[in-house]
Amino acid sequence: MDALYARYPFLEAAREAVAEEAVDLATVVETEPAVVERAASRVEWALETGEVGDPAPDNRVELLSYPVARVLVSLVGERVLVRRYARAEAAVAHERFVADLADTTELKSVDSSGLDLDGLLAEFDLTESVREAPSLAGDATSPAGGSATQSPASATARSSDESTYLLEVGAYLPLAADCWGDEWRLVNRALADGEVPVTETELLTLLQEAVGSRVAEGLPFPDVPDPIADALEAEAADLRELVAELELVREIDTVVPELFPPCMKALLDDIQKGEHLPHHSRFAITAFLSSIGMTTDEIVELYRVNSAFGEQMTRYQTDHIRGETSPTEYSPPSCATMQSYGDCVNMDDLCERIPHPMAYYEQRLDDAEDEDGEIEDWRETLEGEAAE
Amino acid sequence: MEERTRAYLRGRFRDYYRRAEITPPPAPESREWGYIPWTTGPDTRMIRHRSVLDIGDIETFLERERPRHVYYSAGLYEDPGANSMDEKGWQRSDLVFDLDADHLPGVTLGEDSYAEMLATCKDALRRLLDFLEDDFGFENMEIVFSGGRGYHVHVRDERIRHLEREHRREIVDYVRGIGLEFDHLIETETVAGMGRETPTERRILRTSGGWGERLHDRFVSFLDDLLAMDEEAALERLQSFDGIGEGKATAALNAATNNRAAIEAGNVTVHTAIAQLAQRFAERTVEAENAPIDEPVTTDTNRLIRLPGSLHGGSSLAVRRIDRADLTDFDPLVDAVPETFTGHEIRVTVDRGGPVELGGDTFTVTEGEQSVPEHVAMFLMARGRAEKEKETGA
Numbered sequence: 117m118d119a120l121y122a123r124y125p126f127l128e129a130a131r132e133a134v135a136e137e138a139v140d141l142a143t144v145v146e147t148e149p150a151v152v153e154r155a156a157s158r159v160e161w162a163l164e165t166g167e168v169g170d171p172a173p174d175n176r177v178e179l180l181s182y183p184v185a186r187v188l189v190s191l192v193g194e195r196v197l198v199r200r201y202a203r204a205e206a207a208v209a210h211e212r213f214v215a216d217l218a219d220t221t222e223l224k225s226v227d228s229s230g231l232d233l234d235g236l237l238a239e240f241d242l243t244e245s246v247r248e249a250p251s252l253a254g255d256a257t258s259p260a261g262g263s264a265t266q267s268p269a270s271a272t273a274r275s276s277d278e279s280t281y282l283l284e285v286g287a288y289l290p291l292a293a294d295c296w297g298d299e300w301r302l303v304n305r306a307l308a309d310g311e312v313p314v315t316e317t318e319l320l321t322l323l324q325e326a327v328g329s330r331v332a333e334g335l336p337f338p339d340v341p342d343p344i345a346d347a348l349e350a351e352a353a354d355l356r357e358l359v360a361e362l363e364l365v366r367e368i369d370t371v372v373p374e375l376f377p378p379c380m381k382a383l384l385d386d387i388q389k390g391e392h393l394p395h396h397s398r399f400a401i402t403a404f405l406s407s408i409g410m411t412t413d414e415i416v417e418l419y420r421v422n423s424a425f426g427e428q429m430t431r432y433q434t435d436h437i438r439g440e441t442s443p444t445e446y447s448p449p450s451c452a453t454m455q456s457y458g459d460c461v462n463m464d465d466l467c468e469r470i471p472h473p474m475a476y477y478e479q480r481l482d483d484a485e486d487e488d489g490e491i492e493d494w495r496e497t498l499e500g501e502a503a504e
Numbered sequence: 505m506e507e508r509t510r511a512y513l514r515g516r517f518r519d520y521y522r523r524a525e526i527t528p529p530p531a532p533e534s535r536e537w538g539y540i541p542w543t544t545g546p547d548t549r550m551i552r553h554r555s556v557l558d559i560g561d562i563e564t565f566l567e568r569e570r571p572r573h574v575y576y577s578a579g580l581y582e583d584p585g586a587n588s589m590d591e592k593g594w595q596r597s598d599l600v601f602d603l604d605a606d607h608l609p610g611v612t613l614g615e616d617s618y619a620e621m622l623a624t625c626k627d628a629l630r631r632l633l634d635f636l637e638d639d640f641g642f643e644n645m646e647i648v649f650s651g652g653r654g655y656h657v658h659v660r661d662e663r664i665r666h667l668e669r670e671h672r673r674e675i676v677d678y679v680r681g682i683g684l685e686f687d688h689l690i691e692t693e694t695v696a697g698m699g700r701e702t703p704t705e706r707r708i709l710r711t712s713g714g715w716g717e718r719l720h721d722r723f724v725s726f727l728d729d730l731l732a733m734d735e736e737a738a739l740e741r742l743q744s745f746d747g748i749g750e751g752k753a754t755a756a757l758n759a760a761t762n763n764r765a766a767i768e769a770g771n772v773t774v775h776t777a778i779a780q781l782a783q784r785f786a787e788r789t790v791e792a793e794n795a796p797i798d799e800p801v802t803t804d805t806n807r808l809i810r811l812p813g814s815l816h817g818g819s820s821l822a823v824r825r826i827d828r829a830d831l832t833d834f835d836p837l838v839d840a841v842p843e844t845f846t847g848h849e850i851r852v853t854v855d856r857g858g859p860v861e862l863g864g865d866t867f868t869v870t871e872g873e874q875s876v877p878e879h880v881a882m883f884l885m886a887r888g889r890a891e892k893e894k895e896t897g898a
Contacts, residue, residue, distance in 0.1 A: 285663075285664065286661075286663040286664040287663075289667055289671035289675075290666075290671055292674075293671060293674075298683065298685050301677065301688075302674040303677050303681060303682065303683045303684050303714075303715060304683070304689060304715070305714050306689075306710040306711075306713040306716050307639045307640065307678070307713050307714045308712060308713025308714065309638070309639075309641035309713075310639075310641030310642065310663070311641070313712065413669060413670065413673065413803065427799075428682060432683075
């Protein structure tokens with residue numbers, strides 16, 4: 117069983133196994149350097165390559181390194197790290213269960229380190245929400261009569277022998293929410309009677325998302341006990357440095373329109389007045405808002421002050437910006453670009469010292485925090501309204 | 505609105521609530537309640553963040569307070585009476601759809617009558633129910649006439665009540681057909697070598713459900729119409745599509761004639777002309793079949809919604825639950841008129857006259873003092889079009 121848990125440390129049973137062994141994490145990090153070392157390498161690999169590196173030869177070390185890695189991520193405390201780390205663990209889990217599934221079907225391996233599809237579905241409470249689609253022969257009953265003449269063609273199997281599964285829409289939506297690409301959107305799915313057909317490959321991608329959410333759940337931990345934090349301080353410091361080196365955009369997740377750079381203020385003002393903006397200008401403001409942590413819904417809400425702002429266009433553009441490029445690597449136009457498009461207006465003192473609208477906003481936020489001013493996030497002013 | 509009018513409406517709302525049997529929504533104790541009282545002045549505010557603990561038994565509350573409007577939350581909370589959403593502790597929400605005649609494409613405000621607007625709205629409701637029943641397979645739905653300009657559908661299917669805002673947005677986009685991409689409705693199959701042919705790819709429209717099926721049904725019946733026409737008419741019809749000229753029209757007609765069965769089986773890519781034509785149909789299908797619901801209502805998991813059985817203070821009509829089987833026959837302007845308000849006349853001064861369709865009759869109300877059936881008077885007064893006269897002066 118240890119092998120299975122070492123391979124899939126996010127499993128509920130793996131967590132219980134760690135707990136049952138009465139393993140005290142504080143003792144582990146103080147006395148087992150191999151675990152700490154492997155934990156640090158999980159996170160480093162996640163940052164640098166999007167994977168988690170080679171497993172430790174010892175299953176116990178490998179298993180314990182996972183909870184320690186999550187503590188390390190928490191100590192660094194950057195949301196971008198949480199996301200990268202969860203994504204890497206999920207990608208590796210996906211690679212492994214794809215291999216395991218191929219293995220059980222072809223080699224009938226009895227190796228207990230493998231995980232089967234039923235087990236995976238059960239792990240994420242999906243057993244009742246997924247079923248295999250009836251065979252194609254059953255499907256073909258719908259087109260009336262005429263298709264009989266097509267028998268040679270319609271009898272042809274699909275491109276592969278891949279099974280199709282039917283996933284309840286209530287389970288599909290949360291899993292597909294973070295999948296990129298319009299093919300995942302519900303509107304483009306053959307939804308029927310509450311079920312979304314997905315290929316096996318797609319189902320496994322959705323399970324990868326489920327793993328990612330599981331890994332990220334609760335991270336960063338709000339209070340890591342001091343003895344653990346102290347013991348891991350050196351590793352955490354190294355990781356912090358690595359994050360800085362990789363120049364991951366500092367994650368801003370605060371929306372205070374009064375502190376926006378003058379260029380963005382002006383663009384937002386135009387939109388709220390209902391003025392028609394050229395594409396590059398819309399793109400700039402939307403990208404900016406997206407980069408400071410606003411969701412598509414929130415951006416639409418902010419633009420909504422004027423009813424002629426073009427909700428659908430905003431949605432398309434925002435989704436496009438998110439979908440095409442990873443949010444961590446994406447950044448809105450620099451000051452130079454803004455200038456060349458004529459979008460740089462009302463420059464102030466700070467503008468002369470920064471190269472990028474994001475840098476301006478970061479600086480203003482820092483200043484506001486230093487001045488001990490209460491910063492009110494615009495989003496906190498939103499709450500449920502009454503319908504007609 | 506004058507004080508006398510307000511007092512009259514308020515009094516008659518109490519009479520209604522004394523007689524009415526109000527069935528609260530399931531789990532009323534987990535919901536937030538809100539209402540707008542009959543106060544004077546422009547700053548009439550909603551009183552909200554109330555729990556059943558605060559207001560007590562719903563029927564007793566309504567009779568005592570006889571509010572102008574009353575609402576409950578789609579959301580269920582640990583502590584529904586808390587003052588902020590964070591403190592309330594959200595658990596799950598009904599999925600609510602709102603169709604409002606004010607926002608429907610087929611409605612011309614200021615031109616369509618109230619009855620016409622509501623009829624357009626009911627058509628949209630039927631299209632919405634198609635999606636909810638067939639595509640989503642929802643169970644436990646409640647259809648409600650809002651008492652104003654539209655309909656609400658409350659879905660309490662446990663399989664979707666956990667969905668958050670962003671997930672509900674996908675449901676909104678689905679029923680509105682937003683983001684539909686023809687290319688993603690297509691599935692590529694590899695056809696193993698048939699006869700002399702080498703393995704080749706075949707692109708098939710997914711017809712087992714979703715918008716693909718809708719598009720396909722429309723497309724096939726369009727082709728049937730086309731093939732039933734004489735050639736000249738068919739070609740002309742085809743050329744009415746953007747970007748389809750004479751050459752493409754001829755090619756499409758030939759392809760349709762020769763590949764009728766394949767197209768019916770979903771193979772809309774038998775010929776590029778057919779593929780182009782089918783692609784044009786995506787837009788048409790969305791236009792004809794989407795349900796133009798009010799998006800923020802559905803995505804807001806904390807939304808307050810009118811209580812079925814209560815009175816709408818802007819019309820004096822009842823907010824009515826409608827049995828699915830009775831929907832076809834349901835006439836809001838007859839069935840939502842509270843019985844309490846029928847059968848006698850009262851005196852009012854009408855400020856804004858005009859036609860009023862209510863209770864199965866059409867009245868043309870002139871301006872000035874007069875006696876009208878009470879339900880008409882209640883409607884006009886609630887809408888701000890008339891004021892109450894002293895009965896003694898009659």
